[in-house]
Amino acid sequence: MSTASSPALSALDLVPVRSDQTTGDALAATRSLAQVADAHGYRRYWLAEHHNMPAVAATNPPVLISMVASATERIRVGSGGVMLPNHAPLVVAEQFALLEAAFPDRVDLGLGRAPGADPVTSWALRSGGGGVEADAVDRFADHVDTVLAMMSPDGVGLRLATGEHVLRATPRARSVPAVWLLGSSDYSARLAASRGLPYVFAHHFSGRGTAEALALYREGYEPSEAHPEPRTFLTVNAVVAGSAEEARRLAEPNLHQMVALRTGQPLRAQQLVEEAEGHDLPDAHRDLADEMLRRWVVGTPEDAAAQVARLARTFDVDEVMVHPVAGAVDGTPAGRAPAREETLRLLADAFS
Numbered sequence: 001m002s003t004a005s006s007p008a009l010s011a012l013d014l015v016p017v018r019s020d021q022t023t024g025d026a027l028a029a030t031r032s033l034a035q036v037a038d039a040h041g042y043r044r045y046w047l048a049e050h051h052n053m054p055a056v057a058a059t060n061p062p063v064l065i066s067m068v069a070s071a072t073e074r075i076r077v078g079s080g081g082v083m084l085p086n087h088a089p090l091v092v093a094e095q096f097a098l099l100e101a102a103f104p105d106r107v108d109l110g111l112g113r114a115p116g117a118d119p120v121t122s123w124a125l126r127s128g129g130g131g132v133e134a135d136a137v138d139r140f141a142d143h144v145d146t147v148l149a150m151m152s153p154d155g156v157g158l159r160l161a162t163g164e165h166v167l168r169a170t171p172r173a174r175s176v177p178a179v180w181l182l183g184s185s186d187y188s189a190r191l192a193a194s195r196g197l198p199y200v201f202a203h204h205f206s207g208r209g210t211a212e213a214l215a216l217y218r219e220g221y222e223p224s225e226a227h228p229e230p231r232t233f234l235t236v237n238a239v240v241a242g243s244a245e246e247a248r249r250l251a252e253p254n255l256h257q258m259v260a261l262r263t264g265q266p267l268r269a270q271q272l273v274e275e276a277e278g279h280d281l282p283d284a285h286r287d288l289a290d291e292m293l294r295r296w297v298v299g300t301p302e303d304a305a306a307q308v309a310r311l312a313r314t315f316d317v318d319e320v321m322v323h324p325v326a327g328a329v330d331g332t333p334a335g336r337a338p339a340r341e342e343t344l345r346l347l348a349d350a351f352s
Contacts, residue, residue, distance in 0.1 A: 006351045007312035010044040010321040011037045011344060012080050012204065012235055015057040015064065016254075018327075019269040021334050026057045028335035030064070031071045033324070036341045038072040040348035043319060044108055045072070046080030051117035051125065055257055055270045062095040069103045078108025080200075080235075080321075081182040083116040085136035086125040089143045093150035093169035100151075100177045101170060107177040110200065111147070113140045113188060141191055144181070148195075151176045185209070189217040196224025198231040203295075203315075204323045210234070214315060233319035234311055238297040239326040240304040240343040240350075247298045250339050252276040253327030258292055259285050273327045296325070305350035322347060 013033060017026040034045050047064040050056045058064060061079035069077040082092055092109075100107045115122040115137075126136055136143065149156035155168030181192040184202040186209075192199035193216070201213045214232060221230040237254070241247040253276040260267055263285060271279070281289055297307045308320050326339035 006309060007317065008043045008319040009041070009308075009344075009348060009351065010046070010233070010319060011042050012046050012048065012321050012323040013058065014048045014050060014323070016270050016337075017055050017057050018253075019271055019275060020328070020330075020332070021269070023057050025334040027064075027067070029337040029340075031067065032336055033340055033344070034068045034072050034075070034077075036344050038075040040345055042075055042344065042348065044076035044078060044321070046078045046108065046110060046321065048080050049083050049086070049112075049116045051086075052121040053117075054268050062099060065099055065107065066102070069099070069106060074106075076106050076108055076178075077103065078177070078180075079110045081110030081112040081180070083114060084111045084140060084143050084147070085113060086116065086122070089146040090150060090167060090169070093147045096177045097151050097169035097173060100175055101173070104175050108180060109147075109177040110180040110182045111144055112182040113137060114184070144191070144195065148179060183213070186213050186216050189213040190220060193217045193220035193230070194222055196222050196227050198227060200233060200235065200321070202235060204235040204237045204321075210315060233317045233321055234315050235321040235323060236297050236308070236311060237295070237325045238304060238308075238322045238343055238347065239324070239339075240297070240299065240301055240346045241326070241339070242300065242346075244299050244303065247300065247304075247326075249273060249277075250326040251293065251296065251298050254325035255289050255293060256281065259289050262288060262292075270327065272332075273329045276327065297322070301346040301350035304347055308347065308351075 013030055015026050015030050037045050045068060047061050048058045049061050051059055061082050065077045096109045150167055150169045153173045155166045157164045157166050180198045180200055181188045182200050183189060184205060189199055199217045201210050203210045218230045239247045239251040241250055253271040253273060256276050257270055259281060297304050312320055324340040324343040326343050328337060328339060332338060
């Protein structure tokens with residue numbers, strides 16, 4: 001269904017860990033998935049930050065970005081995102097300045113304000129080692145400004161009793177990463193607009209309030225030198241297979257996991273398809289599952305491409321970031337995620 005208005009495609013990866021995988025297996029699967037995205041013309045490949053979750057190995061975006069960028073050739077690689085309140089701004093600026101130096105013009109720094117963890121883990125990240133102030137969430141806007149300034153060639157000046165001290169993330173920056181603000185509420189939309197930064201709403205996770213957040217961002221946008229116009233895209237969960245029935249079947253493990261997350265159940269490694277089929281969702285949770293599934297892109301390549309194109313038109317974006325959530329069947333090689341790879345491959349081919 002190649003048309004002049006077809007959106008560019010990108011990919012989001014949480015590095016899921018299945019019940020038949022080790023962490024090393026999940027990382028190997030991510031490398032293969034990124035290579036599929038690279039080979040099929042995806043614009044960017046972003047990696048999330050989550051902590052203390054049995055089914056997610058994306059705990060450290062900078063490390064994952066280095067791994068993926070080294071395994072690919074042309075695709076932009078970035079964070080979707082770094083949860084800035086968990087980290088000292090200088091550390092983030094140094095990490096991404098080094099990544100940009102190693103992979104020039106291929107690095108995106110997506111910054112988020114959410115914890116990406118349960119309250120105890122958030123405490124351990126922010127206060128347990130004494131390295132990040134307790135009010136880091138409230139100071140998010142200031143820390144965004146600090147990261148931007150530290151990554152610039154001029155650095156940022158700190159006024160101390162002994163005089164001004166300049167901090168630079170790297171001694172001789174030739175370029176800086178592209179910085180995006182991420183969010184699932186209107187806070188980051190307003191902040192991105194006021195700073196003249198690109199912005200992404202977490203449609204794949206929330207599914208509600210997307211149009212309102214994007215409208216706030218566009219209406220309040222203050223042009224910057226780097227970005228004279230507002231820039232955004234859409235994220236969506238997707239499963240694409242040869243038949244609608246197979247796509248729906250492959251969606252079941254991730255659907256079970258999302259229901260568990262939303263209803264406060266214990267989180268475990270992601271089930272295989274057969275395991276999910278053997279554990280029906282409680283009737284009380286079926287409406288929630290159906291509601292979530294309606295916001296996903298699930299179907300044949302032709303149907304999925306039509307859904308993606310419709311989302312792009314609805315929200316007036318020229319790029320859609322696909323989070324491939326297809327599960328694996330029993331007997332799948334531990335170091336691969338063939339159904340996730342097929343989702344990216346089939347969708348790209350449908351737009352070609």
